[in-house]
Amino acid sequence: MQAFAALLDGLIYTRSRDHKVRLIADYLRIAPDPDRGWALAALAGTLSIATVKAAAIRAMAEERFDPMLFRMSRDYVGDTAETVALMWPDVSQDIVAPTVSEVIDVLNSTSRARAPAVLAELMDRLDANGRYALLKLATGGMRVGISARLAKIAFGQAFGLSVDDVEEVWHALRPPYAELFAWGEGKSERPDPADSAFFRPFMLAHPLEEGNVDLTAFAAEWKWDGIRIQIASTGGETRLFSRGGDEVTGAFPEIAAAFQGIGVVDGELLVRGDLQGGEAASFNALQQRLGRKNVTAAMQAEYPVFVRLYDILFDGTEDVRALSWTMRRNRLEMFVAKLDPARFDLSAIIEARDFDHLAEMRAAARAAAIEGVMLKRRDSTYLAGRKVGLWYKWKREPLVADCVMMYAQRGSGKRSSLYSDYTFGCWTPDGALLPVGKAYSGFSDAELKWLDRFVRNNTVARYGPVREVEKSLVLEVAFDAVHESKRHKSGIAMRFPRISRLRRDKPADEADTIANLRAMIG
Amino acid sequence: MWIDPSRPAERALVTHGHADHARSGHGAVWATPETLAIMALRYGTEMGTPVAYGDGFEAGGVKISFHPAGHVLGSAQILLEHAGERVVVTGDYKRRFDPTCAPFEAVACDVLITEATFGLPVFTHPPIEDEIAKLLAARAANADGCIVVGAYALGKAQRVIAELRRAGYHAPIYIHGAMQKMCDLYAAHDVPLGELILATGLAKAEMKGAIVVAPPSAMNDRWAQRLPDPITAMASGWMRVRQRARQRNVELPLVISDHADWTELTDTLLELRPAETWITHGRTDALGRWCELHQLKARALDLVGREDEDEG
Ligand SMILES: [Zn+2]
Numbered sequence: 025m026q027a028f029a030a031l032l033d034g035l036i037y038t039r040s041r042d043h044k045v046r047l048i049a050d051y052l053r054i055a056p057d058p059d060r061g062w063a064l065a066a067l068a069g070t071l072s073i074a075t076v077k078a079a080a081i082r083a084m085a086e087e088r089f090d091p092m093l094f095r096m097s098r099d100y101v102g103d104t105a106e107t108v109a110l111m112w113p114d115v116s117q118d119i120v121a122p123t124v125s126e127v128i129d130v131l132n133s134t135s136r137a138r139a140p141a142v143l144a145e146l147m148d149r150l151d152a153n154g155r156y157a158l159l160k161l162a163t164g165g166m167r168v169g170i171s172a173r174l175a176k177i178a179f180g181q182a183f184g185l186s187v188d189d190v191e192e193v194w195h196a197l198r199p200p201y202a203e204l205f206a207w208g209e210g211k212s213e214r215p216d217p218a219d220s221a222f223f224r225p226f227m228l229a230h231p232l233e234e235g236n237v238d239l240t241a242f243a244a245e246w247k248w249d250g251i252r253i254q255i256a257s258t259g260g261e262t263r264l265f266s267r268g269g270d271e272v273t274g275a276f277p278e279i280a281a282a283f284q285g286i287g288v289v290d291g292e293l294l295v296r297g298d299l300q301g302g303e304a305a306s307f308n309a310l311q312q313r314l315g316r317k318n319v320t321a322a323m324q325a326e327y328p329v330f331v332r333l334y335d336i337l338f339d340g341t342e343d344v345r346a347l348s349w350t351m352r353r354n355r356l357e358m359f360v361a362k363l364d365p366a367r368f369d370l371s372a373i374i375e376a377r378d379f380d381h382l383a384e385m386r387a388a389a390r391a392a393a394i395e396g397v398m399l400k401r402r403d404s405t406y407l408a409g410r411k412v413g414l415w416y417k418w419k420r421e422p423l424v425a426d427c428v429m430m431y432a433q434r435g436s437g438k439r440s441s442l443y444s445d446y447t448f449g450c451w452t453p454d455g456a457l458l459p460v461g462k463a464y465s466g467f468s469d470a471e472l473k474w475l476d477r478f479v480r481n482n483t484v485a486r487y488g489p490v491r492e493v494e495k496s497l498v499l500e501v502a503f504d505a506v507h508e509s510k511r512h513k514s515g516i517a518m519r520f521p522r523i524s525r526l527r528r529d530k531p532a533d534e535a536d537t538i539a540n541l542r543a544m545i546g
Numbered sequence: 547m548w549i550d551p552s553r554p555a556e557r558a559l560v561t562h563g564h565a566d567h568a569r570s571g572h573g574a575v576w577a578t579p580e581t582l583a584i585m586a587l588r589y590g591t592e593m594g595t596p597v598a599y600g601d602g603f604e605a606g607g608v609k610i611s612f613h614p615a616g617h618v619l620g621s622a623q624i625l626l627e628h629a630g631e632r633v634v635v636t637g638d639y640k641r642r643f644d645p646t647c648a649p650f651e652a653v654a655c656d657v658l659i660t661e662a663t664f665g666l667p668v669f670t671h672p673p674i675e676d677e678i679a680k681l682l683a684a685r686a687a688n689a690d691g692c693i694v695v696g697a698y699a700l701g702k703a704q705r706v707i708a709e710l711r712r713a714g715y716h717a718p719i720y721i722h723g724a725m726q727k728m729c730d731l732y733a734a735h736d737v738p739l740g741e742l743i744l745a746t747g748l749a750k751a752e753m754k755g756a757i758v759v760a761p762p763s764a765m766n767d768r769w770a771q772r773l774p775d776p777i778t779a780m781a782s783g784w785m786r787v788r789q790r791a792r793q794r795n796v797e798l799p800l801v802i803s804d805h806a807d808w809t810e811l812t813d814t815l816l817e818l819r820p821a822e823t824w825i826t827h828g829r830t831d832a833l834g835r836w837c838e839l840h841q842l843k844a845r846a847l848d849l850v851g852r853e854d855e856d857e858g
């Protein structure tokens with residue numbers, strides 16, 4: 025536990041992304057199994073201990089401390105887990121500190137009712153840093169500025185593996201990732217979970233910045249405004265995954281049930297028809313379902329969802345990612361023909377004479393669900409991540425950018441009790457976020473409530489009335505223009521920014537870069 | 547007669563040399579010889595009457611004496627005796643070992659006026675040996691860079707240096723120009739600090755593997771940019787709380803304080819059991835609550851003009 029505690033502290037005090045990766049990699053190389061696997065899960069956000077919730081920690085604190093002293097301390101420190109860790113008395117030195125895996129085993133095998141007492145016993149065996157690590161581990165939410173992606177990059181770096189190779193198998197494996205470490209250390213082959221349905225990393229697009237592309241080399245299709253989704257099925261088991269690889273099968277059971285085929289496909293989840301206020305309403309309905317473990321029949325009936333398919337990764341058990349887009353498209357057309365047309369259709373190719381014609385069609389496209397145009401190189405294989413020169417997205421006006429929430433402040437007037445003013449940022453080349461704007465409109469009351477709760481639950485620091493939040497929430501920001509600004513460290517400022525959408529499905533490290541925004545100056 | 551007056555007073559008793567306690571411009575000053583020397587260094591021509599630890603004098607029927615507070619060189623508690631009643635003003639104090647100053651003495655009293663800078667139960671200062679070991683380990687792991695330790699120029703800086711020596715670190719220690727005179731003053735008062743080198747105008751290569759001690763205010767300015775790959779450390783009791791350390795961009799927090807932590811504060815109250823406790827300087831509410839829980843009569847005394855120079 026002490027090594028893990030030291031790692032957490034190191035991550036808290038280290039600002040450079042590369043240095044954070046190095047710290048994690050060093051730990052993963054040296055720590056024993058299965059401790060390091062659990063630690064990796066904790067950092068990647070795949071560890072969950074059902075018996076310990078924040079309430080267990082408060083219950084444990086109330087048992088030990090005067091409530092007034094606890095409240096004063098909590099107000100000062102700003103974080104319940106840290107407050108408890110610091111207030112907890114140091115018990116004798118010669119007790120053996122529990123290991124990470126002992127902590128996990130003990131907590132997983134207790135009941136919710138017993139959890140506070142069990143936790144207290146573990147607390148007695150640790151020093152202040154160890155106690156802090158214990159409470160963070162038990163409740164999840166490390167708040168050390170590490171995304172799942174960064175944890176995988178660190179794992180790759182620890183064992184000299186490419187992160188794409190790690191991504192490829194990651195989602196088929198479960199904590200404490202014994203097979204992953206065995207592979208990393210060269211003790212076994214790469215895990216081959218062919219008999220299970222698991223997530224493969226998506227291929228992503230760069231924004232089309234300027235000029236045009238040759239339509240003999242690139243195919244064009246509409247960019248649909250729903251939720252990008254992957255369906256993986258072994259025949260026996262079908263699972264759905266969102267952009268970050270999170271499983272969302274439970275949120276869209278009708279899709280999983282309707283999928284009759286073996287393979288892995290890539291598409292966009294959409295709501296049929298122009299329902300209940302059109303585009304935004306349907307997108308919001310999808311987003312709301314995304315966060316659920318299961319949904320009612322009424323919800324399924326209210327918004328009939330279907331998947332518009334873009335691509336195919338596995339045809340049957342055959343990995344077709346190394347085929348060209350043209351060949352995969354043929355496979356996909358044959359694959360879709362066998363699926364239920366009520367739930368699955370094919371994203372149509374736009375037949376344009378040339379690029380100018382395509383620009384006209386794009387400008388004329390009125391359907392609310394069309395977000396822009398995708399341009400895909402006809403000879404491109406399906407590659408994980410965002411590779412230069414293969415896929416482009418060409419969005420419609422107004423300008424939008426995906427930004428990451430950094431700070432929040434309370435509003436004024438009737439919103440004075442809610443955190444409703446947000447400062448958001450985009451990425452620099454070296455992986456830091458710089459603020460690019462501030463917005464306090466564009467969301468519904470329900471979204472505002474959700475945002476307020478997000479801010480409160482994800483605060484990492486307070487500066488007077490301003491809260492700094494965990495850099496994990498992507499906000500799609502619409503704006504009229506972007507221009508140079510000496511006043512901002514990022515060098516750019518937005519004109520009339522407003523939150524156009526909450527992108528809870530999108531990992532923060534896939535938000536736009538400052539360079540992307542800069543390209544929109546004009 | 548005032549104790550640590552924040553505005554110029556005709557007659558002032560000064561507990562120790564930190565700027566929030568020892569102001570300039572008083573008429574007459576009574577303080578320990580060390581404190582007077584520190585005031586003379588800082589304010590130039592300051593004159594005063596030295597009062598050694600244990601010694602006292604009488605003024606207006608009140609007997610006044612000075613006793614070690616263990617906070618910084620020369621720091622004192624002040625005991626006032628009048629008509630059989632004893633009042634102790636702790637000033638800033640701590641009870642941990644400190645090679646740079648005389649150890650705290652518990653003085654029995656009826657009324658204790660105590661500081662409470664770290665008067666919250668979250669503040670437990672770890673053994674200083676552990677913190678020094680952290681510093682030395684970071685230095686060893688960063689041979690091509692250097693470590694800049696933020697430490698207040700009076701007391702903290704000298705204590706960190708003396709503790710490094712006590713831990714067996716005998717290489718030259720680099721100091722910021724603003725600390726030199728105070729370090730010289732400590733050395734002149736029999737607090738050996740070993741070889742100190744002014745970290746100004748030196749080549750980056752020379753500073754590889756160095757430990758540099760600088761005032762916190764210098765850590766983010768141009769001076770620090772001339773150092774090779776500096777790791778920013780900070781020696782302060784506030785470093786106990788992660789958020790405080792992060793706010794100040796500290797990479798290596800060292801929980802080293804010259805103030806009593808929560809345990810020292812409460813243990814001192816239990817040991818002295820004064821009939822009444824007045825709490826100043828810090829978290830008066832929490833220590834007051836603790837007194838209430840332990841059936842000790844206490845009240846908060848809010849003082850103006852108290853922004854800590856030493857900041858823990
Ligand atoms: Zn002081």
Ligand SMILES: [Zn+2]
Pocket residue numbers: 564566567638827854855856
């Ligand atoms: Zn003070």
